[in-house]
Amino acid sequence: MSRILLLSVLLLGCSGQFSSRFIDFNAYYNTFYNAQLSYGQGYHKSTEQSRKYNFLLPIRVYQTPLGAGMQELQNTIDKGADILRDHKKSKWVDNALELIGKSYFFRTEYFSADQKFDELLLTTQDPLLQQKGVFWKGRVFMELELYTQGVQYLEEQRAIYDGQWLENIEDQILTLLAELYVARQNYEAAIPLLDQTAASLPGKALKERAFFLLGQLNDFQGFTHNAFNAFDQVSDHYFNYEIQFEAQKKKADVARQLGLVDEAYSVLSDMVKDDKNTEYIAELRLELGLTELQRYRPEKAKTIFLNLLRDQQFPAKARTKALTYYSLADIYRFNNNNFSRAAAYYDSAARINVPSESLPEYYNAQELSISFGEYIELKSNIQLEDSLLYLSSLEPAQFDSVILEIQRLQQAELERLQQEQEDRANTLVTIDRELNQRSNLNSNSGFLNELDQQISADAAQQFNALWMGRVLTDYWRFESLARNTFAQDSSEFESYTNENIAIHLQNKYTVDVSAIPFDLATKDSAYERLSTYYYGIGNLFFLNLNDTDSAEYYFSKVWSERPQSKVAPVSLYSLAEIASTKHQIDRAKELGDIIIQNFPNTVYAKRLAERFSIPIEQDNSIQTTEFDRFQQLYNNFEMGIDVEIDSLFSWGISAENSVLGEQAYRIGLTSYIENITLDSLYQQVLSRWLSEQDRWVADQANLLALKDSIKVILADSLLDPLKDEQLSALLDSTLNEPIWYDLFPYRGPNWDLARNYLAVYDSVFINPVKNTSILHLKRELILPENPYFVYVDSSLNDSSQVDTFSTDSVFTDSLSNKPFSNLSPPQNKDLTSSKEENPTINDYQSCIDLNISPSFRGGIQVLLSSISYPEMVIISPVNYRFFINERGIIDRFETVNSASNSVISPDLVDAINDGLKSGVSFEPTIIDGRSVRLVCEIVIDLFELK
Structure with missing residues (x-):
């Protein structure tokens, strides 16, 4: 009996331990094991999803979930909830809380994840799970963009667990803390943390991204040697091809910054030879070209850039193409001193649509395209005025010989064009359709005989003979049918077109000598226009292109060649501004003295006198009689007494009373425009401009009415299928829009000067006194888009024909010949547009x-x-x-x-x-x-x- 009692006590004591193990066993294999499997599947789907990086911004070591594996993660949450509900006494409860929190995190349900991690930290007694909970809670702060709270939380936990961290949790938390500092743009705090932990992180993927981020931050802070070392270590942890590729590129870029151009060139050359980089050949060639620039080989760089644009096997993407055009423009600007081609290449770069966030900070093609376009226009006006003044200075015999030579050249060009047209018309080509349709199955000429040059040449000649005369526009067949439908309108249009062509040829090949300034008054106006153009170019260099040397040259040219010009005071003031920016205070004061002595009543004299404490004598009599002076000018102008327009302009700009000054300037401007509109040729051109606009509106209305009637006819279900096809084609027909640039009546040097006067008006007078009709006139005189300005595509042209400017029209600037500037992004720069990251x-x-x-x-x-x-x-x-x-x-x-x-x-x-x-x-x-x-x-x- 005693033995039975002892056995019962032993069995009763073991039953509790056996029950606990059974509960854990049942919870694990029935629920937690399956939850782990589901989480693993969802985690891999989430982390292995392809990403697109923007390497102009700091990359993330711990990346934002993209939402993949949603179903598997939901299954994990459901199974974890089963453990919490059905197996409350098992040892897997804390692990289930962790799994549920991580599943919510990768499903981007961050608030639910944060709640589960808080529960885990409150309930678990496991130190490892507690530290993991801290890590994941830090990631939640990161994704919710609560950067300040995240930094405070991790810094507190870092102090609490100091010396007690298990496994490598500390390295992961310090890396996460570094990323929170990066989000706050506190790179100085982030760099030592990443430097400490990058090599100790688990897995190649985290190490790879950590070293790359470390290189980026050192590069941003200007720690170039450290950046080079960090980018170099990325290759030791190969996981993602895109990051490895960009790391090598950045390594070469940083090497260029360190002056190790041969090292950079070697890295890039090896990348070009690597078969894995075939997709990025164009991008690598761009970097090679930039490296050649750093090696002071601009011609070699130019060759690389042009070959890059021409390459059809490895065509450049939009971003690479834009940066290549931009680099070519900089070569022509800084190294070749050829602003015309620089303008063309900046324009080409600006025309390529690339998101601004993917471009480096130094890229400003749109602004430079506009500025250099203005430069070319001003330079062309200067060349025109110089040429006209030169012709006016010739002796009569010399003048006649020049005119005869111009006429001879124009006539020769006309005869050449006519001869080419006759040759095309008189060329007889036999078109053997049957021969072209036969296929030679035994020949080795390739598909469509592409390998036989003779057959290809014959086919091209026959095609051109048959189709060369067609109109080179879209839907040319449909337009031909439309013209047949409206025979009368077509005949009128043809006669109108022939008349326009005749007028165009007459204007083009007739030497117009009316613009040559023969008398003193017109010569004086021409010199004044030259001074205005010089000031315009100087202002462009100073304010837009940040080229003070060239700006100083043109401002000085105004003062030295025409000190009585109306733009002389502002030119001297600009020279003083340049001297001040160069810290040449004595030079600036000297220029201030010149302005005060020669133009004491201008606003520029007053500004410089106040800035440099230069004494200025105020002429009170002039100040008190300014209105009388204006009234005298106005009365003389109204009574027909000879009043020079330039004097009205000069007085209007220098007047202390802006209202009186605006009125005087407006009187002179209105008088000038009225005078140039009295020209009989202008009246003809204006009449043709207005009639062409009316005709264009009428033609559009007629075409619209035709299409409406065709739609009514096509609604008939019994319509002949052939007519149905022809009429359906007519619905897609369009009209040839006139070339408005050729018809624009406000062209020529007189109107260019008017636009310049209007620009001065808009910049000198303040908004409250500006006249709305003058501002409306300024908008009306804006030139239409020039259709002859051809988009530059160097892939289709050789290097001698890369822009639309002829060799004779290339202008240089002796003061702009500077070494090529570094095209690398500045080391300290704004990386995003948000206010927090300024x-x-x-x-x-x-x-x-x-x-x-x-x-x-x-x-x-x-x-x-x-x-x-x-x-x-x-x-x-x-x-x-x-x-x-x-x-x-x-x-x-x-x-x-x-x-x-x-x-x-x-x-x-x-x-x-x-x-x-x-x-x-x-x-x-x-x-x-x-x-x-x-x-x-x-x-x-x-x-x-x-």
Whole structure:
């Protein structure tokens, strides 16, 4: 009996342990095992999904889930919930919570994931699971873009578990912490963390991305040697081909920055030879060309770029093509001093549609295309004026011989074109259709005889003989049918076209000598136009192209050749501005003295006198009688007394009273335009322009009516199928739009000068005094798009014919011959467009510390006059903080919290903000010969508006 009792006690004691093991066993194999399998499947689908990287931005080591494997992850959540519900006492409860949280995370349900990780941290006693929960909670902060909270949380946990981390969790958490710092653009804090952990992360994929990110951050911070080493280590952890390829490219780029151009060239050459990189051959050749530029071999680089564009086997993508055109433009600009071809290549680059976020920061093809286009136009006007002045200086016998030579050349060109037309008309070619249709099965000429040059040449000749005369437009067959339908309209159109062709030939091959300035008055006007063009080019170099040397050359040319010009004061002022930016204060003061002595009553004299504390004598009599002077000019003009238009322009620009100045300038401008419209030839051209516009509108209406009637006929189900096909084709017919550029009546040097006067008007006078009719006229005189400006595609032309400018029209600028600038992106740059990722305040120097106050470009009056003041609002000063870059451009601005700002109307602040966003900028600040970034607090006081 005692033995039975002892056995019962032993069995009763073991039953609890046996029951616990059975519960764990049952929970694992019935539920948790399957949950693990489902999670593994969903995890692999999520992480193995292909991604598209933007390597201009820092890449992510721990990547954002893309949503793949949703069903498998949901199965994991369901099975994990079964454990929590049906097996509460098993040891897999904490593991199930972790699986559910990770599944929610990869399903991008971050709030649910965060809740599960919080539950895990509260319930589990396992140190490893606790540390994993910290890691995953940090990833949730990252995906929710709660970067500050994420940094605070991980820094706290880092201190709590200091010295207690298990496995390699610490390395993963420090890497995640580094990524949170990167998201806040605190690269300095992120670099040492990544440098410590990159080599210790689990798996090649994480190591690969960590070293690449480390290289990017060092490159952004200017730590070029460290960046080179980091990019070099990426190849030791091969996982993703795209990252490996980009790492080698970045390694070559950083090598160029270090001056190791031979090393860079070697890396790129090896990449070109690698068969795996066939898809990126064009991109690698672009990098090779940039490396050759760094090796001071611009001609070799040009050859590489041109071959890249011509290559049909490995065609370049849009981004590579745009950067290649841009690089060719820079070669012609900086190395070959050929601004004409540079303009053509910048235009080609600007025409390629590439997302801005995929382009480097230095790329600004659109702006440069416009600027260089303006340069070519101004340079052409200068050449024209120079040529006309040269002809006017010739002796009569010399003048006659030049005119005869021009006529001879034009006549020879006309005869050549006529002869070519006759030769084409008189060429007889036998078209043997049967011969062309026979197939020679035993020949080795290839498909369609493409390998037999003789047969191909004969076929091409026969095709051209049959089809060469057709109209080279879309739907030319349908247009022919439409003309047959409207025979009368077609005959009228033909006669009209022949008349236009005759007029065009007459204008083209007749030497017009009316523009040559023979008398003193017209010569004086020509010299004034030259001065205006010189100032225009100088202003273009100074403000748009940042080329102060060339700008100084053209501004000096205005003062030295025509000191009485109306643009002489502003040219001298621009020279003073250039001297000031170069820190040549004595030179700037000297120019200020010249302006004050020669143009004391101009706004430029007043500005320089205030800036450099130069004494200026105010002529009070002139100040008090300014209205009398205007009235005298106006009365003389009304009474027909000879008043020079240039004097009206000059007085209008220099007048202190902007209202009187605008009226004087407008009177001169209106008089000038009225004079050039009196020309009988202009009246003819204008009449033809208006009639052609009316005819175009009428033809469009007729064609639309024809198509409507055809639609009615086609609705008939009994229509003959042949007629149905012909009429259906007519529905796709279009009209040949006239070449508006040829018909535009406002062309020629006189109208070019009018456009220049209008541009001066728009830039000199403030918005409140501008006349709306003058601004409307300015828009009306804008030239139509020139259809003869051909899009440059160097892949179809050789290097001597890459743009639309002939060799005779290539202009050079002796002061623009500079070594090629580094095309690499700046080392410190803004990487995204978000406000959070702009340069921090630490990147700017305080105006208070430097004891300086920057000046608005053009003066504070430019800003104040551009503001549209809201009605029924109390005007009061507003305190702003401006973040200003090296060029004086406002990176961003904000109102400063102060007692005075707290009572300001929001409508007033919005109005000032709109004015600040309209292109307002500051003068660059030069300290120790280098322009600097500034952060300054400035009060905008609208009562300062004069």
